[in-house]
Amino acid sequence: xxxxxxxxxxxxxxxxxxxxxxxxxxxxxxxxxxxxxxxxxxxxxxxxxxxxxxxxxxxxxxxxxxxxxxxxxxxxxxxxxxxxxxxxxxxxxxxxxxxxxxxxxxxxxxxxxxxxxxxxxxxxxxxxxxxxxxxxxxxxxxxxxxxxxxxxxxxxxxxxxxxxxxxxxxxxxxxxxxxxxxxxxxxxxxxxxxxxxxxxxxxxxxxxxxxxxxxxxxxxxxxxxxxxxxxxxxxxxxxxxxxxxxxxxxxxxxxxxxxxxxxxxxxxx
Amino acid sequence: xxxxxxxxxxxxxxxxxxxxxxxxxxxxxxxxxxxxxxxxxxxxxxxxxxxxxxxxxxxxxxxxxxxxxxxxxxxxxxxxxxxxxxxxxxxxxxxxxxxxxxxxxxxxxxxxxxxxxxxxxxxxxxxxxxxxxxxxxxxxxxxxxxxxxxxxxxxxxxxxxxxxxxxxxxxxxxxxxxxxxxxxxxxxxxxxxxxxxxxxxxxxxxxxxxxxxxxxxxxxxxxxxxxxxxxxxxxxxxxxxxxxxxxxxxxxxxxxxxxxxxxxxxxxxxxxxxxxxxxxxxxxxxxxxxxxxxxxxxxxxxxxxxxxxxxxxxxxxxxxxxxxxxxxxxxxxxxxxxxxxxxx
Numbered sequence: 001x002x003x004x005x006x007x008x009x010x011x012x013x014x015x016x017x018x019x020x021x022x023x024x025x026x027x028x029x030x031x032x033x034x035x036x037x038x039x040x041x042x043x044x045x046x047x048x049x050x051x052x053x054x055x056x057x058x059x060x061x062x063x064x065x066x067x068x069x070x071x072x073x074x075x076x077x078x079x080x081x082x083x084x085x086x087x088x089x090x091x092x093x094x095x096x097x098x099x100x101x102x103x104x105x106x107x108x109x110x111x112x113x114x115x116x117x118x119x120x121x122x123x124x125x126x127x128x129x130x131x132x133x134x135x136x137x138x139x140x141x142x143x144x145x146x147x148x149x150x151x152x153x154x155x156x157x158x159x160x161x162x163x164x165x166x167x168x169x170x171x172x173x174x175x176x177x178x179x180x181x182x183x184x185x186x187x188x189x190x191x192x193x194x195x196x197x198x199x200x201x202x203x204x205x206x207x208x209x210x211x212x213x214x215x216x217x218x219x220x221x222x223x224x225x226x227x228x229x230x231x232x233x234x235x236x237x238x239x240x241x242x243x244x245x246x247x248x249x250x251x252x253x254x255x256x257x258x259x260x261x262x263x264x265x266x267x268x269x
Numbered sequence: 270x271x272x273x274x275x276x277x278x279x280x281x282x283x284x285x286x287x288x289x290x291x292x293x294x295x296x297x298x299x300x301x302x303x304x305x306x307x308x309x310x311x312x313x314x315x316x317x318x319x320x321x322x323x324x325x326x327x328x329x330x331x332x333x334x335x336x337x338x339x340x341x342x343x344x345x346x347x348x349x350x351x352x353x354x355x356x357x358x359x360x361x362x363x364x365x366x367x368x369x370x371x372x373x374x375x376x377x378x379x380x381x382x383x384x385x386x387x388x389x390x391x392x393x394x395x396x397x398x399x400x401x402x403x404x405x406x407x408x409x410x411x412x413x414x415x416x417x418x419x420x421x422x423x424x425x426x427x428x429x430x431x432x433x434x435x436x437x438x439x440x441x442x443x444x445x446x447x448x449x450x451x452x453x454x455x456x457x458x459x460x461x462x463x464x465x466x467x468x469x470x471x472x473x474x475x476x477x478x479x480x481x482x483x484x485x486x487x488x489x490x491x492x493x494x495x496x497x498x499x500x501x502x503x504x505x506x507x508x509x510x511x512x513x514x515x516x517x518x519x520x521x522x523x524x525x526x527x528x529x530x531x532x533x534x535x536x537x538x539x540x541x542x543x544x545x546x547x548x549x550x551x552x553x554x555x556x557x558x559x560x561x562x563x564x565x566x567x568x569x570x571x572x573x574x575x576x577x578x579x580x581x582x583x584x585x586x587x588x589x590x591x592x593x594x595x596x597x598x599x600x601x602x603x604x605x606x607x608x609x610x611x612x613x
Contacts, residue, residue: 144472
């Protein structure tokens with residue numbers, strides 16, 4: 001077989017294999033937006049609207065799986081899942097979006113709103129154990145790009161103060177420089193603290209509970225519940241280990257117990 | 270003591286008699302004959318099924334069913350009417366739940382009206398709910414009774430009700446309730462546009478951080494070089510300002526324009542500098558005296574005269590304002606301070 005024939009065969013193979021890769025990202029996005037729009041049009045009838053939102057959510061999920069990790073896509077995924085009646089997956093989508101853009105204010109607001117829909121118990125120990133703690137560190141308010149610009153600007157001003165002092169021999173400029181260096185150091189300290197806190201609090205994988213389930217003392221239904229009542233659908237827990245179809249989890253309050261694997265949805269980092 | 274012994278004995282006797290009574294009761298309850306006593310005597314040849322203790326010569330039974338057409342799982346009111354029984358109060362109500370033909374119904378017992386001994390008929394009520402549409406009738410019920418006047422062996426004849434045809438229809442489909450989705454309004458507005466599948470937020474890499482670190486010093490160094498090129502005197506002035514006295518003097522000269530009498534302020538600033546750096550006598554106040562005093566302090570004649578000229582210019586500006594302006598005065602004063610500072 002000569003080279004030309006081989007090349008033709010390769011081209012033919014590529015073209016024949018092309019459909020297996022599925023629709024392009026813009027096409028998938030268009031599908032998702034169409035399904036979402038259909039759901040919005042049918043919003044007065046939840047039985048008909050929810051399947052449309054579920055289709056939209058599936059398309060958005062596909063885009064996310066392909067590596068399009070943007071805050072806007074995370075927001076759309078979450079909204080589609082929530083409107084399809086799947087609050088836990090909506091929460092998971094928001095967490096995945098925040099892992100990419102922790103500073104995104106719309107994602108934070110939407111996460112707070114989604115959490116407010118979870119039926120946490122109003123009183124009792126479980127209330128303090130399973131209600132998630134809000135995180136308000138510097139990285140939730142400032143993006144890495146903002147920090148880069150701010151620190152670069154502060155550094156520039158500090159250097160400018162030194163130069164100005166060299167020009168005028170006026171000590172005021174040294175004070176000016178010192179102020180900006182202190183500001184820079186403060187920003188750095190905040191960022192360092194943020195990184196340490198994230199390492200401490202978020203090193204374990206996050207899971208969202210998809211249905212009301214008891215936190216048990218062991219990895220079987222024969223074990224007594226660790227706490228009453230059951231964990232509500234949408235509760236957020238951290239994974240410690242897995243064994244025999246069960247996951248050992250830690251509640252935000254520190255309590256540890258077991259829940260079945262089939263009642264959780266993981267949040268990919 | 271004796272009283273106590275009697276009490277103990279009495280208690281023991283009571284316990285013994287109680288135990289005996291309990292034993293007799295248990296034996297009575299468990300013995301087969303007790304059932305016979307409870308349910309009445311068993312007659313020879315008595316049927317074990319479909320016999321409900323009715324007695325009489327010509328007993329008849331029938332169903333009364335209302336209504337004849339019913340939906341699946343809806344109740345029919347069915348009444349078993351027993352006519353001609355001589356013992357209306359003793360007839361046992363048939364338990365339809367134990368009869369296989371009635372498995373197609375969900376059966377609910379209905380309380381019956383009180384019976385009296387002289388009643389001509391006995392009525393037993395039921396609620397039957399057909400389980401599906403395949404049910405077409407209320408089945409016949411076989412009913413044995415006891416006829417004491419019949420020949421031996423034929424004392425338990427049977428009769429039966431007729432089956433009653435019924436029509437069972439599908440239940441009407443419930444109207445699907447249309448419920449809107451209740452969610453905050455913002456959920457219905459997804460983000461659109463190319464950003465949805467864009468590149469995501471910018472995260473500076475280590476090279477970007479290095480660039481930010483280098484950018485400031487490079488820009489400032491460039492600025493400094495340009496400044497020195499554009500203002501060479503300014504560079505010299507800057508060197509001069511290493512002296513605190515010179516710095517104070519130049520600051521005072523710079524601010525002199527804001528004073529009510531700028532030439533006097535300039536002259537005072539320069540004089541103050543001279544008295545700090547070159548301890549000239551207090552008596553030297555005129556330009557000539559100042560120049561002479563400077564010469565005595567080994568200041569070159571040319572510089573000493575130029576310094577004296579600054580004071581003369583100040584005097585001219587104070588007493589003949591048209592002769593000089595503030596800017597040139599400030600410049601010449603600064604230059605004089607710079608020249609002297611270079612000597613110091």
